[in-house]
Amino acid sequence: MLRIGMLTSGGDCQALNAAMRGVVKGLFSERDDVEIYGFQEGYKGLIYSNFKMLTSRDFSGILTVGGTILGTSRQPFKLMRVPDENGLDKVEAMKHTYHKLNLNCLVVLGGNGTHKTANMLREEGLNVITLPKTIDNDLWGTDMTFGFQSAVDIATDTIDRIHTTATSHSRVFIVEVMGHKVGWVTLHAGIAGGADIILLPEIPYDINTIVKAIERRKKAGKLFTIIAVAEGAISKSDAKLSKKELKEKQAKKNYPSVAYELAEKIQKKSNQEVRITVPGHTQRGGSPCPYDRVLATRLGAAAANLILQEKYGYMVAIKNGEITKVPLKEVAGKLKFVDPKSDIIREARMTGISFGNE
Numbered sequence: 001m002l003r004i005g006m007l008t009s010g011g012d013c014q015a016l017n018a019a020m021r022g023v024v025k026g027l028f029s030e031r032d033d034v035e036i037y038g039f040q041e042g043y044k045g046l047i048y049s050n051f052k053m054l055t056s057r058d059f060s061g062i063l064t065v066g067g068t069i070l071g072t073s074r075q076p077f078k079l080m081r082v083p084d085e086n087g088l089d090k091v092e093a094m095k096h097t098y099h100k101l102n103l104n105c106l107v108v109l110g111g112n113g114t115h116k117t118a119n120m121l122r123e124e125g126l127n128v129i130t131l132p133k134t135i136d137n138d139l140w141g142t143d144m145t146f147g148f149q150s151a152v153d154i155a156t157d158t159i160d161r162i163h164t165t166a167t168s169h170s171r172v173f174i175v176e177v178m179g180h181k182v183g184w185v186t187l188h189a190g191i192a193g194g195a196d197i198i199l200l201p202e203i204p205y206d207i208n209t210i211v212k213a214i215e216r217r218k219k220a221g222k223l224f225t226i227i228a229v230a231e232g233a234i235s236k237s238d239a240k241l242s243k244k245e246l247k248e249k250q251a252k253k254n255y256p257s258v259a260y261e262l263a264e265k266i267q268k269k270s271n272q273e274v275r276i277t278v279p280g281h282t283q284r285g286g287s288p289c290p291y292d293r294v295l296a297t298r299l300g301a302a303a304a305n306l307i308l309q310e311k312y313g314y315m316v317a318i319k320n321g322e323i324t325k326v327p328l329k330e331v332a333g334k335l336k337f338v339d340p341k342s343d344i345i346r347e348a349r350m351t352g353i354s355f356g357n358e
Ligand code: F6P
Pocket: 011, 074, 111, 134, 135, 136, 178, 179, 180, 231, 284
C-alpha cells in the first residue's frame, strides 16, 4: 500500500487543484494500491490530524477549478517551534500524525514559508515532496511557479480596463498589484498592460522622478498616466530605514495600502487628480489560465514520478522549459527577486517605462 498525505499551505492560487490532480493521476497510472490523506487547511490539518480520505474520483473534474479542495491557511514558520495555546508541540504533532497514519510521503504544495516548514519536516526524518505554488513567482529554484501567469492575466486585464477609462480623463491611475516582497506580477502585468510607470519592491522609487515622468507625458500630449505599483514598493528614503523604523513610520501614517500613500504624495507634488484601483484577491481567484494548467499538471506528474521512485526531499521545478527537481534544503528560505539589472528591466526602460528611480 502506498499512503500519501497531501496539503496545500499559505495563500491559495490558481492551479492548486490541477497540480494535485496531476500527482494523483500520476500515482494511479502506475499503482492501484494508493491511499490519499488530504489534510485540511494546510499544516493545521497535519498538526491537529484533521484529514479526509480521498479517492482518485475526488481529483476528477478539478483541472479548471480555482482555490484548493483541501482548504489552506497561513501557519508562519517562525511559530512552528512555538507551542500552541494548549501547549502542543506542533512539530512533534505533525510527526505524530505522519507516523500514526503510516504515510510513505507527504506532498506539500506551497510558497516560501511553506517550503521552510517542509524542509524542517524533511530534517525531522519525514519523506517530503513539494510543488511550487504562488502567484508571486518568488520561489528560488524554479523559473516559474504555478499561479503566477493566471495572476498576471488578471492584473493585466485590470490595467487594460483602466486604460480605456484613462484615455477619457486627464488623471493619474494607480493599480496596486499583489507582491509584498517581490514585484514579478507587477512587472509582467505592467509591461503587458502598457503601464507608464512600474514600481517594484526591488527598485526603490523617488517621488520627484515619478512626478517628472508624469509631467513629461503631459508635455508630450498624453494626459493620463498609469502606474502599476507592487504592494511592497518602497521609496528610496524608506528603503534606508530599519524594519522597526519603517513599521513605526507606517503605523503613524496608517495608509490602507501603498497606493494611497503614493496617491497622496503625487497629489501634493502635482496638480493631477489621482484614482486608485486595487484588484486584491481577485488576482488569486478563478480558473487557472492554460499555461498554469499545463505547468501544474506537469509538475504534479513529476512529483508522482519521484514518489513512485521513492526519491524524497525534493521540490519539483521547471528550468529552461524542462521539468526537474531541486533539493528542498537548497530551496528553503531563499527568495527569487526581480534583478534591477536584468534584461527585462532594461528592455522595459527602452520602451519608455519609468521605474521611478532615475
Ligand atoms: O503570497 C501570495 C500573496 O497573494 C501575496 O502576493 C500577497 O501579498 C499576500 O499573499 C496576501 O496575503 P493574504 O491572502 O494572507 O492577505
